[in-house]
Amino acid sequence: MTGTTADTQWKFNARYVVLPTENVDTDQIIPARFLTTTDRTGLGPSAFNDWRYLADGSPNPDFVLNRPESQGAEVLVAGHNFGCGSSREHAVWALAGAGFRAVVSSTFADIFRGNALGNGLLPIQVSPEVLAKLMSLHTPTSTVKVDLEASTLTLPDGETVSFPVPPFSKYCLLNGTDEMGFLLGTSDDAAKYEAAHRSSFSTLAAGAA
Amino acid sequence: MSAPKTLFEKLWERHLVRPQTESTPAVLYIDLQLVHEVTSAQAFTELRNRGLKVRAPQRTIATMDHSTPTTPGGFKAMPVLDQSAQSRKAQLDQLAKNCEEFGIPLLALGDKRQGIVHVIGPELGLTQPGMTVVCGDSHTSTHGAFGALAFGIGTSQVAHVLASQCLLQTRPKTLEVRVDGTLRAGVSAKDVILAVCTRLGVGGATGHVIEYTGSVIRALSMEERMTVCNMSIEAGARAGMIAPDETTFEYLKGRPHAPKGAEWDAAVADWQTLRTDEGATYDQTIVIDGSALEPWITYGTNPGMGMSINQPVPDPDSLGDRSERDSAVKALKYMGLTAGKKLAGTPVDVVFFGSCTNARISDLRDAAQVLRGRHVAPNVRVLVVPGSQQVKRQAEAEGLDVIFKEAGAEWREAGCSMCIAMNGDQLRPGQLAVSTSNRNFEGRQGSGGRTLLASPLTAAAAAVTGVITDPRTLLEVAV
Numbered sequence: 001m002t003g004t005t006a007d008t009q010w011k012f013n014a015r016y017v018v019l020p021t022e023n024v025d026t027d028q029i030i031p032a033r034f035l036t037t038t039d040r041t042g043l044g045p046s047a048f049n050d051w052r053y054l055a056d057g058s059p060n061p062d063f064v065l066n067r068p069e070s071q072g073a074e075v076l077v078a079g080h081n082f083g084c085g086s087s088r089e090h091a092v093w094a095l096a097g098a099g100f101r102a103v104v105s106s107t108f109a110d111i112f113r114g115n116a117l118g119n120g121l122l123p124i125q126v127s128p129e130v131l132a133k134l135m136s137l138h139t140p141t142s143t144v145k146v147d148l149e150a151s152t153l154t155l156p157d158g159e160t161v162s163f164p165v166p167p168f169s170k171y172c173l174l175n176g177t178d179e180m181g182f183l184l185g186t187s188d189d190a191a192k193y194e195a196a197h198r199s200s201f202s203t204l205a206a207g208a209a
Numbered sequence: 210m211s212a213p214k215t216l217f218e219k220l221w222e223r224h225l226v227r228p229q230t231e232s233t234p235a236v237l238y239i240d241l242q243l244v245h246e247v248t249s250a251q252a253f254t255e256l257r258n259r260g261l262k263v264r265a266p267q268r269t270i271a272t273m274d275h276s277t278p279t280t281p282g283g284f285k286a287m288p289v290l291d292q293s294a295q296s297r298k299a300q301l302d303q304l305a306k307n308c309e310e311f312g313i314p315l316l317a318l319g320d321k322r323q324g325i326v327h328v329i330g331p332e333l334g335l336t337q338p339g340m341t342v343v344c345g346d347s348h349t350s351t352h353g354a355f356g357a358l359a360f361g362i363g364t365s366q367v368a369h370v371l372a373s374q375c376l377l378q379t380r381p382k383t384l385e386v387r388v389d390g391t392l393r394a395g396v397s398a399k400d401v402i403l404a405v406c407t408r409l410g411v412g413g414a415t416g417h418v419i420e421y422t423g424s425v426i427r428a429l430s431m432e433e434r435m436t437v438c439n440m441s442i443e444a445g446a447r448a449g450m451i452a453p454d455e456t457t458f459e460y461l462k463g464r465p466h467a468p469k470g471a472e473w474d475a476a477v478a479d480w481q482t483l484r485t486d487e488g489a490t491y492d493q494t495i496v497i498d499g500s501a502l503e504p505w506i507t508y509g510t511n512p513g514m515g516m517s518i519n520q521p522v523p524d525p526d527s528l529g530d531r532s533e534r535d536s537a538v539k540a541l542k543y544m545g546l547t548a549g550k551k552l553a554g555t556p557v558d559v560v561f562f563g564s565c566t567n568a569r570i571s572d573l574r575d576a577a578q579v580l581r582g583r584h585v586a587p588n589v590r591v592l593v594v595p596g597s598q599q600v601k602r603q604a605e606a607e608g609l610d611v612i613f614k615e616a617g618a619e620w621r622e623a624g625c626s627m628c629i630a631m632n633g634d635q636l637r638p639g640q641l642a643v644s645t646s647n648r649n650f651e652g653r654q655g656s657g658g659r660t661l662l663a664s665p666l667t668a669a670a671a672a673v674t675g676v677i678t679d680p681r682t683l684l685e686v687a688v
Contacts, residue, residue, distance in 0.1 A: 022536045023411050023511050027650040032631045036276060036296040038250035038303050050652050055638070079532060081412030084445060084511070085650060087347040088248065089363035110381075110415055110447050111347060115363035166379060167232045179365075180259070183373040186227060186236050190264075190375055193226045193238050 009120075010148035010174060014074035014101065018138045019064055022079035026091035026112065029083070035090055043090055044097025065098075069140030077104045077134055082123075083112025092119045102146050104153065106131045117169040118179065122146065124153055124163045133159075149174060213486035216452050217383050217418045220358040220483070224341045226375055234377040240340040242370045243326040244271035244313065246304040247631070248345030252368035253307040263311045264374045270335065271308050272316040273301050274325045276631040279594050279621035283318055297632065311371070324597020324623040327351040327565035331435065332599055334464025338453035338480040343370055348565045348647065350441040353450035354434035355457055356483045358418070360448040381447045382492040384417040388425035390500030395681035395688075397575065398433035399567055399645065399664035401425060402440040403505035403515045404497060411513035414446035417492065420485065421451050425499035431460040432569040439566045440647050443512035452484035504679055506552060507649050507662040509540035514649075518667065518679050519688075524548040543651055544659050545641075552661070552677045559642040560591045560672040561654070562618075562665060564628035567645035568596030570603050572665045577609045579669035579683055585617035586675025592619045592634065594626040618672065630655045643671040 007013060034046045051063050059066040076095065082105040083091060092115045095103065102122035116123045124146065126134070130153075134144070137156045145154035148170060154160045172178055214222075227236040249271070256263070263269060276297040278284055284298055301318065308315040316322045322329060327348055330336040342352040342359035345367045352359035362376065369376055386405055419441050421434075429437065434451050441449025458477050461467045468476045503517040514537070516523065525537035525548060541548060546555075562568065562576050573595065585591045593613045595601040601623055604610055610620045627634040628646035636642055636658025645668050649660040663671075666680035673683070681688045 020532070020535075021539070022532055025511065025648075025650045027648070027653050031652060031656070032629045033293070035247050035631060036293070036300050038254070038300055040251050050656055055657075079536075081415065081445065084411055085347065085442075085648060087345060087361035087363055089251075089345075089365060092363075107412060107415060109412065109445055111361055111363060115365065118363065118365045166234065168234055168377070171232070179377050180255075180369055180372065182233075183236065183369050183375050183377065184261075186375060187264075187373065189226045189236065190238065190373060194265075194374075197223075197238070 011146070012074070012101070013143045013145050015072065015141065015143050016075040016077050016104070016134075016138065017064055017070045017073045018135050019076060019078040020135060023081045023084055024078055025085035026083055026088050027085055029091040030088065030094040035088060037090075040093045041097065043094035044099070047094040047098040072099070074099060074101045075104060075144055075146065076100050076102070077131070077138070080106040080128070080131070082108050083116070084109040087111045087115075089115045089119070092116050092121050096121050104131065104134060104144075117166070117173075120173055122148060126153065126161055126163060130155070130161050213489035215383050215485045215489045215491060216356065216420055216450060216483060217358065218489070220339065220341070220450075221380065223339065224358070229380055234379045236375050237341060237378045239343050239370050239374055239376055240268060241330070241335060241342045242269045242367070243330055243342070243344035243349070244269060244367070245274050245326050245344070245346065246300050247275040248364050249307065249367055250300065250303050251364045252345070252371060253311065255365070255368040256311070256372055261372045263313060263371045266312040266314070268374060269313045269371065270316070271304060271313050272323055272326055272329060273304065273318050274323075274623075275625045275629055276300060277318055277622075277624040278632055279624045279626045279634055281622065283622065293633065321598050324599065325565045325568065325625055327435070327439065328569060328596035328600065331355065331431070332464070332597060334461055334467035337461065337467065337476070338457060338483050343376065347442040348439050350446065350449045351435050351439040351565055353438040353441065353448050354431060355461075356450060356453035356480065358448055358450065361442065382417045384414055384419045384446065385491040385494040386419050386421050387423040387494060387496045388421065388499045389423045389496060390425060390498050391428070392425055392499050392502065394686035395666060395684050396502050396504060397664045397666060398429055398436040400502055400505040401499065402437045403507065403512070403662060404502055406440060406443045406512045407505070407515040408495060408497065409444040409513065411443065411511040412445040413513070414441070414444040417446050419444070419446045419449040420491070421449060422485070423499070426451055427454070430571060431456060432571040435569070436566055440512065443647060453480045504664060504667050504681065506667060506677065508544065508546055508552060509537065510543055510649055510651050511540075512647065512649060512662060514540060515662070518553060518677070519551065521549050521551050522546050553679060555641070555677045556675060557589060557643050557671050557677065558640040559636055560589060560668050561594070561627045561642055561644040561646060562592065562668060563594030563596070563626050564646035565596065565625070566647040567665050568594060568600065570600050572645065573600065573604050573609050574607075575665040576669045577612045579666060579673060579680060580616040580618065581612050583616060583673040585672050589672060589675050590619070591617065591672045592621060592627060594621045594634070595623050597623045616673070627654050629653070630658075643668045643677070
């Protein structure tokens, strides 16, 4: 059924983990005390730290990510309003560092969604009904198929649903380009804008205070 | 004649470098970016890796706030720096290096203007009506109190703004939150926004920019308006804003970076046009009766789980769908609270006055009003952390520090402190805190710590009684 063509970065089959919690905030995804890093890498082991580890540092056997069947799963399926709270991009870096390539939920917080798209962690928004079905269909070996170009998610029972991706984000991901390049390309327009709009505030650099 | 527009639409259109198309988001010009140590290092690294400069250093200002020590003397007074302190100090040193290399003004530790980004922007007059303001911090919505479009961004976007002074944005929807009536004595701006978060829920405003309107909002001071806009993100909103008026202009006039002389007059004339036109429509409107509001407090593990202080904790079984009930059960278990029981009378371990929500001078005056002549209850730890060095000096000039110290509270240096618990100021596992900050997420104020969000008045009432208390009982006003 699936797997007849080789997986690519943006079209792949993967096992999934179900975290049925709603309103997972970015403080849970990566607690603030890990934000003293000046790198984007190395946060994977601390993802969901306070749910994932007991006070003595050992893995919490009750937390879903620690179950044997969760190892190697590349898609996280979670309750609605995933990624709310703090703007910390570290949350996305931590999830990617923990091996996730996509998160499926019925809604995502705005800043998290943008951060995720910018880092190639796909925020896959599905209806509450599809989310509930995906959770109920879960077995240790069941897989979903993600296809960014088609913007579809195929459930373990073969049902395929589409998910929204901003066209520009899709273009950037599929073509390996990024927003920075596009923004630098608008530099002339920014210069025209600056010439037409004089700043009303005296700046620190100009030396008030 | 042009069609009537909302305040948001006016701000959006003013900043379009390129309009949104079917295939690309809008390119929005950013007037001011605020930078701090925690979410900027990787952005500067990206600039360095790509060989880019900061396009407009004069539209960028950095400070140190999230992980700074609030103990007297800071790092220098610490006999030994543990591993955590060493990594915090390294991150602060990295910010200083980055600002030096890229020519960005830095209000570092020790500077008389240092403080929480969302406190110092307004107090220096950098935040002005009509601007776009961004920062790698979700509480950037605070600056919307001035009639600015202000929102939090991720670190990759921090790099975008540093390099291009622009951001790619898709146009959000608009939500009017109208608060009618008049607030009763003992009910404050914090109670208003906590009630708004309860009404909307923690994700209820996702995809929207909120404009706060109504007689209650008009009557608020600038500091109170900042408290309201600050927590817009706690309902999921992209931003929150309030149209500028005489209260705004009065606050700004004479501040170090506000326009002067003829420029001031021209600016005010322009700012007066920044309001929603008669006949303009929002995508959605909610109305709250401000006259009916009581002091508000949270009981759960997100800011949308709140109630009036004299209500019993809601029974999860009374809530909508199963997943909502499961969330409430999980939250009450974490908080150690019982459904159906009133919070009033519950003993507390810690009271925290601070954060970009409630650490301005008017907040400290509210706290002092209750603490004056009283003493902190036995076994309660009370921290008072001013939002900026300037707030600290003002409080000391008014003698508020003496009131706090005589009452048995700790008077600290400016910073984010126990709101985010990165700097060593934190709850111990199991401790219950009443906090004037903005988030009650699990472990937010320290692993295993439990947070109840409330106004400075309510926090002060808990500090002196040692239990959750309606502040009006201490203020001798009608309950």
